Structure formats: C-alpha cells, structure tokens
C-alpha cells in the first residue's frame with residue numbers, strides 16, 4: 001500500500017507532496033499539510049502513549065513508600081519522575097497536531113481513550129519493580145526505538161530522549177533482579193514469581209497478532225510504525241531469553257525453543273482473550289488506575305487555576321507570561 005492509497009483522500013498537489021516526503025524518509029512537521037486520517041492516527045497513538053507513561057507511574061509508585069533502602073527509593077523516585085516527563089513530552093507532541101492536553105486527559109479519565117494494557121496488573125512484591133524495569137521497559141524499548149524514525153517530526157524527536165531514559169530504566173531493573181538473585185532462596189522465589197506473572201502481559205504490550213491488528217498496514221504505509229506487532233514481539237523474545245538465562249530465571253512458556261533454521265526463538269501464543277478483556281477495561285486494576293488518575297486530576301485543579309490566574313495577571317501587567 002502506498003501512502004496515498006492509505007489516506008483514501010484526493011488533494012492532488014498537497015497529497016502528492018505529502019507522499020513524496022514520506023517516500024523520501026523525510027519528516028512531516030506540524031505546519032505541513034497532512035491527511036486527516038494521518039493526523040487522527042498520530043493523535044490516537046501519541047495520546048495512548050502519553051497516557052501509558054502517566055498511568056505507568058502507579059504500579060511502581062505503589063512501592064515508593066516501601067522501598068527496602070534509601071538508595072532503592074531514590075532510584076524508583078527518579079524513574080517515576082522520568083515517566084512523568086515522558087508523558088509531558090508526548091502530550092506536547094500531541095498538542096502540535098491541534099489537540100489540547102486538557103481534552104486528552106478528559107478522554108483518559110472518562111474511559112474514551114486507551115492506555116497500555118500492561119499497567120492494569122498489580123505489583124505484589126518489590127521484585128515486581130525489577131521485573132517491570134527488565135521486561136516492561138525492555139518491551140517498551142523494542143517497540144519505541146523504531147519510533148525514533150517515525151515520519152512525524154515531533155513524535156520522532158520526543159522518542160529519542162525517551163528511549164535513552166528507558167534504556168537506563170531497563171538496566172536498573174535488571175541490576176535490582178541480579179541483586180535479588182544473589183540473595184536468599186526466598187528472594188529468588190520472589191523474582192521467579194514476578195517473572196511468571198509479568199512475562200505474558202509483557203508480550204501482549206506489542207498489541208494483537210498481525211492478522212488481528214487493524215491499524216498496522218496503514219501506519220506502516222505512513223511510516224509511523226516501522227515493524228509489525230509480531231516482528232517486534234519476536235525481537236523482544238530473542239533479546240530477553242539470553243538475559244533470563246544469565247539471571248537464572250525460567251520464562252513460563254513450555255513452547256520456548258531455539259529454532260535453528262530461523263535463527264530465533266519459537267514461543268507460545270499469548271492469551272489473546274485476556275488482552276481483549278484488559279483493553280476493554282476488565283483487567284485486574286483498570287478501575288483503580290483510572291479512578292486514581294481522576295482523583296489526582298481533580299486534586300490538582302487549584303494548581304491549574306492558580307497558574308492560569310498568575311499568567312493572566314502577568315499578561316495584564318504587560319509582562320511575559322512564560323518566563
């Protein structure tokens with residue numbers, strides 16, 4: 001499918017130029033003409049991505065007050081703050097497409113926009129913090145590195161910084177797990193239990209299988225996505241299996257085996273009905289996550305009002321409102 005076929009629109013000069021830019025691997029920038037469906041797809045994906053970063057602070061935030069040492073607490077705080085930052089760059093990237101952050105937040109807390117399924121699972125022990133860093137951030141990196149080459153400039157540039165920080169998060173998660181694995185039997189069991197619970201949900205982060213992914217073909221034609229969901233899932237499995245061996249944990253998939261002919265790992269089928277349920281809002285923590293986000297948003301109303309009043313006052317006094 002060419003980019004033009006993907007849009008289904010006919011605006012000859014503008015559309016031809018858009019197609020040329022995409023074909024030449026150049027970037028579309030906010031003031032360039034773009035098909036409505038390209039804009040809508042980007043808003044959908046960037047908004048979901050931003051919401052995921054913001055909601056993603058909750059599962060780990062659950063352990064901030066119970067981190068086992070000051071060092072672990074400082075690391076976890078820094079990670080959660082990075083995620084808030086990622087959410088903000090992504091909301092800013094979405095705003096360049098003509099949608100307001102307040103409107104996106106409203107859509108999130110009223111359940112009209114999605115966020116990643118992965119953040120609807122509970123964090124039961126401190127080992128979950130390490131496993132989220134290793135597997136969830138590891139999956140995020142596989143998915144997001146190709147997005148640094150996304151055809152939409154502001155999204156691609158936001159991803160460069162986000163990926164650097166995600167790599168750091170993944171290493172801290174792995175380091176935490178190595179420390180636990182060098183500890184007691186109980187600590188090793190705790191790590192294995194966390195791996196057992198997070199492995200399949202991590203594979204589901206990449207989205208439905210290719211045959212069941214309505215958006216992939218068009219997003220690839222527009223060079224928003226660079227690989228299919230299944231290609232990235234395979235890349236993640238291939239990257240993670242040797243790391244699991246090094247760590248000394250077992251990945252909970254009896255079908256996992258090295259395929260000599262393909263030069264990659266065969267693995268089992270995730271439970272797609274579970275993914276559908278979680279996306280529909282029926283995962284273990286969906287309600288709690290959205291409710292907490294709504295409460296935090298409402299609690300922050302006075303800050304937004306005060307900031308607005310301050311900006312108006314500065315403007316009426318003739319000062320710059322953003323210095």
Ligand code: BYC
Nearest residue numbers: 049052053056115116117140204205206207213214215216
């Ligand atoms: N969870 O046609 P498909 C992070 C939806 S943040 C929920 O394949 P697409 C991190 C999909 O939206 C992690 N929904 O869609 C943060 C679509 O529904 P709509 C987030 C999912 O867009 C803090 C429908 O299913 N990462 O890593 O081509 C700490 C059909 O799917 C999921 C991003 O957002 C899911 N797992 O591909 C640590 C990355 N999968 O919208 C880590 C950017 C699918 O049509 N996003 N759906 O109603 C993407 O790369 C793509 O949007 C996806 C889906 C691969 C996720």
